[in-house]
Amino acid sequence: MTVDGYIELKAWQVAIAASLVLLNAAISLGLQLGLGRSLVVASMRMVVQLLLIGYVLRWVFQSDSVLTVLALAVIMTIIAGVAAVRRTERRYPGVYWASSVSVLVSSWLVTSFGIAAVLQKADTWYEPQYAIPILGMILGNTLNGISLGLNRLEDELVVHRNLVEMSLTLGATSWEAARGPVRQAVRTGMIPMINSMMVTGIVSLPGMMTGQLLSGVSPLQAVKYQIVIMFLIASGTALGTVGVVLLSFRRLFNRNHQFQSGLLTAAGHK
Amino acid sequence: MDSAGVLLDAQGLGRFVPGTQQWLLRDVSLAVRGGDRLAIVGPTGSGKTLLLRSLALLDPIDEGRVLWLSQTISARLVPAFRSQATYLHQRPALIEGTVEDNLRLPFTFRIHAHQDFDRRRVASMLEMVGRGADFLARSWHDLSGGEAQIVALVRALQLNPTVLLLDEPTASLDASTTQTIERLISHWHERTNGKRALIWVTHDRQQSTRVAQRVVQMNAGKLLEGT
Numbered sequence: 001m002t003v004d005g006y007i008e009l010k011a012w013q014v015a016i017a018a019s020l021v022l023l024n025a026a027i028s029l030g031l032q033l034g035l036g037r038s039l040v041v042a043s044m045r046m047v048v049q050l051l052l053i054g055y056v057l058r059w060v061f062q063s064d065s066v067l068t069v070l071a072l073a074v075i076m077t078i079i080a081g082v083a084a085v086r087r088t089e090r091r092y093p094g095v096y097w098a099s100s101v102s103v104l105v106s107s108w109l110v111t112s113f114g115i116a117a118v119l120q121k122a123d124t125w126y127e128p129q130y131a132i133p134i135l136g137m138i139l140g141n142t143l144n145g146i147s148l149g150l151n152r153l154e155d156e157l158v159v160h161r162n163l164v165e166m167s168l169t170l171g172a173t174s175w176e177a178a179r180g181p182v183r184q185a186v187r188t189g190m191i192p193m194i195n196s197m198m199v200t201g202i203v204s205l206p207g208m209m210t211g212q213l214l215s216g217v218s219p220l221q222a223v224k225y226q227i228v229i230m231f232l233i234a235s236g237t238a239l240g241t242v243g244v245v246l247l248s249f250r251r252l253f254n255r256n257h258q259f260q261s262g263l264l265t266a267a268g269h270k
Numbered sequence: 271m272d273s274a275g276v277l278l279d280a281q282g283l284g285r286f287v288p289g290t291q292q293w294l295l296r297d298v299s300l301a302v303r304g305g306d307r308l309a310i311v312g313p314t315g316s317g318k319t320l321l322l323r324s325l326a327l328l329d330p331i332d333e334g335r336v337l338w339l340s341q342t343i344s345a346r347l348v349p350a351f352r353s354q355a356t357y358l359h360q361r362p363a364l365i366e367g368t369v370e371d372n373l374r375l376p377f378t379f380r381i382h383a384h385q386d387f388d389r390r391r392v393a394s395m396l397e398m399v400g401r402g403a404d405f406l407a408r409s410w411h412d413l414s415g416g417e418a419q420i421v422a423l424v425r426a427l428q429l430n431p432t433v434l435l436l437d438e439p440t441a442s443l444d445a446s447t448t449q450t451i452e453r454l455i456s457h458w459h460e461r462t463n464g465k466r467a468l469i470w471v472t473h474d475r476q477q478s479t480r481v482a483q484r485v486v487q488m489n490a491g492k493l494l495e496g497t
């Protein structure tokens with residue numbers, strides 16, 4: 001059924017799409033990949049997670065209250081902060097704090113800018129229709145940059161510990177000794193975003209734009225929205241990556257210009 | 271103790287295994303004066319490297335303190351201190367690039383920014399160890415272990431440190447390279463008529479008597495006066 005320019009999906013239509021998973025199941029069986037269980041679990045999880053967030057969003061959209069929107073935004077931010085660390089291979093005391101602060105400051109700052117300055121909706125910033133999807137998209141990408149940057153920093157410092165310490169022994173400050181790893185980490189966090197801007201619209205149509213096209217928005221409007229979002233995401237990723245790298249640097253080096261390599265442990269070890 | 275002429279003074283240094291009360295280094299006191307050549311010997315795991323790293327303030331100290339020219343070293347002055355009391359690793363760490371790139375590296379640090387890389391001086395040091403001017407253009411990954419250690423040593427010596435903290439710099443080198451390195455260090459030490467000092471950690475008793483005028487023994491994190 002068409003409603004305001006888009007086709008409203010019924011449960012049976014979703015079920016038709018779900019039947020496609022049988023194709024994957026057939027491949028798994030045919031080639032004895034042993035993926036059957038994972039496939040079922042992954043499909044079920046995806047359905048349950050999306051339905052849950054659908055109901056949560058419906059409730060948030062209907063409530064139209066500042067507190068509800070803020071609460072959801074805080075939960076999303078904390079989950080992103082924790083998930084960013086979970087994807088890395090090493091831990092240090094305070095890493096979850098560093099990641100969460102970086103996610104929070106970068107994504108909230110950029111989302112606020114997007115809503116207030118770009119969309120010009122400063123007085124109704126809490127409207128969930130804009131705040132939640134924009135924050136969500138920025139969080140998803142910032143989280144990626146943060147985890148890549150954090151992982152690279154820890155990796156560089158561990159692998160090149162001898163170079164860092166050599167610089168310190170020759171009179172380098174901790175910043176001078178760590179600037180190579182810091183630079184590499186920030187680059188690593190930002191490169192996927194730059195690559196994605198390079199190919200967007202050529203290799204793939206971005207998800208948000210596709211969604212808008214499906215819901216009947218004119219292509220040029222959808223493109224404008226996408227451009228705005230890409231810029232917001234790029235700056236959120238940059239801010240978040242720089243934030244987590246600097247906070248980690250401050251934690252891993254003390255004021256006496258000593259590299260506290262003992263603080264870094266492999267994930268899963270105490 | 272008379273503190274006149276003391277360059278580096280460690281007082282009651284202690285370090286323990288993080289999070290425990292198990293001592294790795296306990297109540298170590300050591301004073302180094304201009305002209306001193308001190309060797310520290312002892313079995314593997316006795317705390318020699320740990321002591322040297324503590325003297326260079328590379329690790330946090332749990333007990334005691336390190337004084338430089340009878341003064342405590344504030345956090346701000348740690349880089350300046352390390353440029354005067356320089357620690358040399360057992361395994362040389364080189365950056366990617368040529369020998370010259372490695373020798374120029376310290377001048378990118380603020381503490382050495384007022385100095386310039388002195389090619390002539392470096393060339394004369396390299397000549398002393400039988401390496402010509404073309405050695406400067408050699409790539410870091412074409413160097414043998416001994417050559418890499420020579421580069422690391424020249425990189426430190428060109429900055430005119432007052433005290434060298436040498437952590438078994440010749441442990442994995444052949445006799446001839448060991449001799450070369452000893453010669454280079456001895457030349458650096460003798461140049462200023464008793465103003466410079468060195469602490470040389472080694473497990474080689476013969477080397478300790480060759481390079482030092484005083485040998486102390488370490489055992490289980492404690493310093494025992496030796497031969």
